[in-house]
Amino acid sequence: MRSDAVVSSAQQGKRLQPPEKEKSAILLDERGLLDLPFLALTILLVIIGVVMVFSASYARAYWKTGNSTYYFARQAIFAVLGIGLMLFISRINYQLWRATSPIFLAATVFFLILVPIIGVTVNGAKRWVEVAGIRFQPSELAKIAIIISFATLISSYREKMATFRYGVMPFAVILVVLCGLVALEKHLSCVLIMLLLGAIMMFLGGVKIRWFAVGGAIVLLFALIYLKTQGYASSRIVAWRDPAADPSDNGYQVLQSLYAIGSGGLMGLGLGKSRQKYLYLPEEHNDYIFPILCEELGFVGAVVVILLFILLIVRGYYIAMHARDRFGALLAAGISTHLALQTFLNIGVVTNFLPATGISLPFFSYGGTALLLQLFEMGIVLAISRQNDNKLL
Numbered sequence: 001m002r003s004d005a006v007v008s009s010a011q012q013g014k015r016l017q018p019p020e021k022e023k024s025a026i027l028l029d030e031r032g033l034l035d036l037p038f039l040a041l042t043i044l045l046v047i048i049g050v051v052m053v054f055s056a057s058y059a060r061a062y063w064k065t066g067n068s069t070y071y072f073a074r075q076a077i078f079a080v081l082g083i084g085l086m087l088f089i090s091r092i093n094y095q096l097w098r099a100t101s102p103i104f105l106a107a108t109v110f111f112l113i114l115v116p117i118i119g120v121t122v123n124g125a126k127r128w129v130e131v132a133g134i135r136f137q138p139s140e141l142a143k144i145a146i147i148i149s150f151a152t153l154i155s156s157y158r159e160k161m162a163t164f165r166y167g168v169m170p171f172a173v174i175l176v177v178l179c180g181l182v183a184l185e186k187h188l189s190c191v192l193i194m195l196l197l198g199a200i201m202m203f204l205g206g207v208k209i210r211w212f213a214v215g216g217a218i219v220l221l222f223a224l225i226y227l228k229t230q231g232y233a234s235s236r237i238v239a240w241r242d243p244a245a246d247p248s249d250n251g252y253q254v255l256q257s258l259y260a261i262g263s264g265g266l267m268g269l270g271l272g273k274s275r276q277k278y279l280y281l282p283e284e285h286n287d288y289i290f291p292i293l294c295e296e297l298g299f300v301g302a303v304v305v306i307l308l309f310i311l312l313i314v315r316g317y318y319i320a321m322h323a324r325d326r327f328g329a330l331l332a333a334g335i336s337t338h339l340a341l342q343t344f345l346n347i348g349v350v351t352n353f354l355p356a357t358g359i360s361l362p363f364f365s366y367g368g369t370a371l372l373l374q375l376f377e378m379g380i381v382l383a384i385s386r387q388n389d390n391k392l393l
Contacts, residue, residue, distance in 0.1 A: 032386030034090060035319055041312040042363075042378045043083060046371075048305065049364035050079050055271055056292040057285035057366065059278045071285055071366050078368035082375035089379025090386065097380065098327050101145075101152040105174070108145040111138035112181035119185075125358070127185045136369035139190045142178045144377060146197050147334035149174055154205035155327040161206040168211050171202055189357030193341050195219060200337050204330060240355035253288070256281040257350045260291035268298030285366045287358060290350045306347070309362075313340045319385045328384040335377045 054072035062068040097104070111129055115138055120128040128135050153170055160166035175198045179191045199212060243251030243258075260276035263269065274295045277284045284292050294302045316336030323329035339362055346361040348354035360367060362374050 032388075034382050035315070035385035035388075038312065038315045038319065038378075038385060039382060041308060041315065042086070042375070045305075045308055045312065045363040046079050046083065046375070048308075049361075050076050051271075052289055052293050052364055053285055053366050055296060056274070056277050056289050060285065063279065074368055075366055075371070078371050082372045085372060086375040086379035086382065089376055090382035092383055094328055094331060094380055094383040094387070097148050097331065098152050098155070101148045105145045105149045108138060108141045109177060109181070111141060112178070114138070115181075115185055125186065127187055134369065136373075139182045139185065139187055140370055140373050142182060142190070143194060143197060143338055144373065146174065146178065146194055147201065147331065147338060147377075150198060150201040150205070151327050151330035151334055154201065154330055155325070158205075158326060162208055164211070167202070167205070167207045171198060171207075172215075174198075187358065189345065189359045192357075193338070193345070193359070196341055197334065197338055201330060201334050204333060237355050240352060243352065253282050254352050254356065257288055257291040258352060260295040261351065264295040264298040264302075266299050268294070268296050268301055271296050287346065287360055287365055288350055289364050289366070290347055290361055293364075309339075309343050313343075316381055319381055319388065322388045323384050324387050328387070332381050332384045335381050338377065339374075 050072070053075045054069070057071035058068035061070040061072070064070075114129050115127060118129065119126045120130050120135060122128055127137050127139060129138055150171060154161060157166040157170075175195065179194050182190050182194065199215065203212070239246060239250035239254055243254040245251060247255055256276055260274065260281055263275065269275075274284075274292050276295060277292050281288055281291060290302070293305060297304075313336050316332055316339065320329045320332035320336060323332055342359060342362050345354060345357065345359045346365075349357055349359060360370060363371065
């Protein structure tokens with residue numbers, strides 16, 4: 001009788017087991033699904049960016065190195081490595097970044113301190129550090145450090161964010177230290193992004209509005225002093241207001257950028273057919289790659305690329321809204337905000353909507369380590385999407 005019960009129980013258990021297809025789906029749910037729209041948009045932008053680096057850079061690459069594919073080959077290698085890194089990071093539990101945020105912040109401060117000591121000067125700016133043959137800007141790490149450390153602190157102090165001691169003081173200290181070190185590099189545009197990132201994350205965390213008014217007044221005072229004491233910054237303001245007043249010096253790059261954008265018309269001259277990239281427009285493969293895109297692909301091509309960025313940013317916020325916990329939501333929102341700020345500021349500068357700053361266009365501007373860090377951030381957002389309560393398809 002006992003044997004029959006065991007057999008009956010076994011048969012019942014067998015009937016309760018899901019079919020093979022359902023078992024596979026359950027395993028995927030337990031492991032977590034990548035957000036495919038976010039992944040596809042990221043890879044598409046990277047591919048377009050690498051193609052544009054080749055088109056924009058081959059004249060300068062041949063002039064400087066004798067190899068017209070020099071910049072393209074390096075960017076393509078970093079793009080492949082970056083996509084691999086993104087997929088690897090997407091499989092790591094994003095809670096790791098909460099546990100290691102103090103280490104990440106300390107390492108960032110360490111590298112920022114190294115810049116004035118052993119930093120490498122490029123185009124007259126000392127903002128790079130070279131370690132084991134790899135050159136990178138610690139200021140790029142600082143932006144990520146703000147996102148991770150602020151998300152960690154806000155998650156820890158969630159019930160105390162309305163107080164000055166917990167909702168303002170620790171965040172202000174981090175911003176003062178990081179922004180102060182970056183300001184020594186005369187990298188005002190990066191300081192601006194860091195301040196905006198910090199302010200937006202504090203707002204999302206529940207800091208009272210009156211503290212933003214106080215902080216805004218302090219930042220405005222600092223900006224006025226900075227513009228008065230730093231000649232190069234004030235000259236950029238003059239060039240922004242009237243680039244034609246000094247067409248051969250301060251206004252030259254802005255004018256060449258506008259010529260490139262205007263030459264593209266509605267449909268563009270065609271991929272590879274830009275004229276401004278033949279050493280007329282400085283930094284045509286870096287910060288000013290978007291005007292070359294406008295010249296070759298026209299207004300339609302530029303709008304398509306902008307829409308891809310908008311879709312990626314909106315999808316990032318969607319992932320943040322459906323995150324499993326507060327830390328994941330803040331992390332995804334912070335990274336999406338970083339992407340939005342950097343894209344807006346770069347396009348604003350090259351169209352002369354904003355004064356000239358050293359802001360690169362994500363996924364497009366030449367720079368291997370910058371591309372790796374951008375894809376590292378995208379990997380974190382994908383990791384958050386894997387553990388969302390609302391499974392994304």
